[in-house]
Amino acid sequence: MPYSKTYLDQLTFDFIGAAIDVHRELGPGLIEGVYQKCLEHELRLRKISYSSQFNVPISYNGLELDANLRCDFLIENTLLVEIKAVERILPVHEAQIISYLKLLKSPKGILINFNVVNLFREGQKTFVTELYRNLPD
Secondary structure (H helix, E strand, O other): OOOOHHHHHHHHHHHHHHHHHHHHHHOOOOOHHHHHHHHHHHHHHOOOOEEEEEEOOEEEOOEEEOOOOEEEEEEOOOEEEEEEOOOOOOHHHHHHHHHHHHHHOOOEEEEEEOOOOOHHHHOEEEEEOHHHHOOOO
């Protein structure tokens, strides 16, 4: 993978900045789809390339399955982002992003919960894989 930890960390910083701006404008209490659309707009304004709401492929014993798993964002083809608007993040939400990281072979992911008072302090959690740990600085 041609990315470095520094590149991914800067991309993470840039994405979280966009999410904070969306949260600052809208606040908590809306449904996930609203935050999704606003984040897409914010990313376009910042000229950050992304894919959104695409099927996560599953391969099992050589068989390609369509399990209708949907990834919220893949930023610059490397940083995975799942957004939520829930009372609190549950273990199943963390398991989801960990599974997506594995299935998409992504080195880093962010789980964002917009249903919080302060997105920076309590609304985000970062996950890294062995792929990230093996990247150059």
